[in-house]
Amino acid sequence: MTDQVRFEHQCPQCGAPVILDETDRLFACPFCRVRLFIHYRRAPRCTLAVGAEPAGGDLVHVPYWRFRGMGFAVGLDSVHWRVLDQSVRAVERPLFPANLGLRPQAMTLRALQPETPGAFHGADLKRKDFVAELARSFEQHLSDEATRPFHQAFVGETVQLIYAPFWVERHRVRDAVTGAVLAGSPEPGWQVEAETAASAAGGSPVFMATLCPHCGWDLEGEKDALVLLCRNCDRAWQAGSGGLRQLPLTALQPESDADLWLPFWSIEAGATDLDLASYGDFIRLTNQTRVPTPDRENQPFRFLVPACKVNPQRFLHLGAWMTLEQPRPQPLEKLPRTLPHPVNLAPVEGFQSVLAVLAQLTVAKKKLLPRLVRAHLAFKSYQLVFVPFRGQGLEWVQPELGFSLPANALHWGRRL
Numbered sequence: 183m184t185d186q187v188r189f190e191h192q193c194p195q196c197g198a199p200v201i202l203d204e205t206d207r208l209f210a211c212p213f214c215r216v217r218l219f220i221h222y223r224r225a226p227r228c229t230l231a232v233g234a235e236p237a238g239g240d241l242v243h244v245p246y247w248r249f250r251g252m253g254f255a256v257g258l259d260s261v262h263w264r265v266l267d268q269s270v271r272a273v274e275r276p277l278f279p280a281n282l283g284l285r286p287q288a289m290t291l292r293a294l295q296p297e298t299p300g301a302f303h304g305a306d307l308k309r310k311d312f313v314a315e316l317a318r319s320f321e322q323h324l325s326d327e328a329t330r331p332f333h334q335a336f337v338g339e340t341v342q343l344i345y346a347p348f349w350v351e352r353h354r355v356r357d358a359v360t361g362a363v364l365a366g367s368p369e370p371g372w373q374v375e376a377e378t379a380a381s382a383a384g385g386s387p388v389f390m391a392t393l394c395p396h397c398g399w400d401l402e403g404e405k406d407a408l409v410l411l412c413r414n415c416d417r418a419w420q421a422g423s424g425g426l427r428q429l430p431l432t433a434l435q436p437e438s439d440a441d442l443w444l445p446f447w448s449i450e451a452g453a454t455d456l457d458l459a460s461y462g463d464f465i466r467l468t469n470q471t472r473v474p475t476p477d478r479e480n481q482p483f484r485f486l487v488p489a490c491k492v493n494p495q496r497f498l499h500l501g502a503w504m505t506l507e508q509p510r511p512q513p514l515e516k517l518p519r520t521l522p523h524p525v526n527l528a529p530v531e532g533f534q535s536v537l538a539v540l541a542q543l544t545v546a547k548k549k550l551l552p553r554l555v556r557a558h559l560a561f562k563s564y565q566l567v568f569v570p571f572r573g574q575g576l577e578w579v580q581p582e583l584g585f586s587l588p589a590n591a592l593h594w595g596r597r598l
């Protein structure tokens with residue numbers, strides 16, 4: 183994975199320019215010291231800086247969708263995964279390049295400001311159609327190695343609408359970043375149906391204070407955290423469009439003294455066309471060899487998937503392992519002394535992965551995966567669970583559940 187994309191924002195309090203990584207959510211202004219949380223109501227709009235001098239043409243910004251995250255595909259006999267970073271032109275103007283190539287990784291993207299000069303092409307391609315296109319290209323990539331996937335999921339993603347600038351002159355179009363002349367020329371009477379930067383920028387991010395809504399204390403969290411913690415009143419807050427919402431805190435072995443607390447989403451998913459209400463149902467559906475004890479048989483079934491970004495293979499394994507174990511978390515009265523690993527994957531993202539996790543867990547895939555083809559899962563509820571790990575040499579070890587992961591496994595996801 184390449185380096186983080188950087189965004190330039192303006193501090194809403196003092197107006198100073200602040201450079202943030204694309205996954206940053208907590209923001210401390212180095213000038214006025216205000217601490218704020220950023221919430222994007224929709225895919226952030228950003229621009230690439232104009233580098234080429236004008237030569238009498240019009241400055242036109244052409245939109246491209248960009249996706250960066252994990253892709254999972256479930257076929258009739260296996261589950262596939264891939265890290266994706268792709269961009270697609272969002273207007274039907276074949277004159278402009280079909281995608282942005284490596285530019286989003288190589289350049290600083292600026293959050294679109296209303297005063298940005300030039301005309302802005304509205305995006306014809308809707309976000310959901312872009313995701314459908316991603317699915318098609320993922321499927322093509324798999325066609326040699328897998329049967330046609332019946333289910334695909336894109337998880338942990340960053341989706342952006344990036345406006346790339348072009349100089350549209352009388353007989354030619356130039357890339358306004360590099361100055362290169364594009365092959366082809368604007369057809370006569372070529373017009374850009376454009377909107378202004380101000381309308382394109384509508385829905386710019388919301389900045390929220392990071393004070394505990396319960397006690398007023400400064401909330402704690404790393405810069406990519408979606409859940410902020412209050413050390414004063416031991417509460418967790420999930421930031422969203424409606425402000426900060428309290429999350430009940432639970433943990434496995436809440437009394438233990440761990441070196442690492444890894445967050446998981448415990449997800450209740452309602453299934454139609456599948457018996458998946460209890461742990462017993464789950465054991466039979468996925469053909470596990472273990473036999474549930476009578477008290478476990480009727481325990482309501484929940485998916486447990488990482489609430490943080492890790493590489494897709496690890497994500498699937500962690501999710502499969504925890505879901506298979508179905509540990510019963512207990513309320514966490516007091517936050518652990520060690521700051522938990524940041525929650526940087528939203529619960530709805532976790533939910534998107536559950537069918538892939540279920541398929542991954544299924545024993546005798548060829549026989550049983552066809553049952554999942556018509557499965558429909560509904561996102562019903564979620565809970566945050568912290569799982570304690572001990573550092574041992576180059577590994578994180580979870581002794582109760584008999585699982586370990588390499589110490590460097592968690593670095594990768596902080597940059598996705």
Ligand SMILES: [Zn+2]
Pocket residue numbers: 193194195196197198211212213214215216
């Ligand atoms: Zn400031």
Ligand SMILES: [Zn+2]
Pocket residue numbers: 394395396397398399412413414415416417
């Ligand atoms: Zn508090």
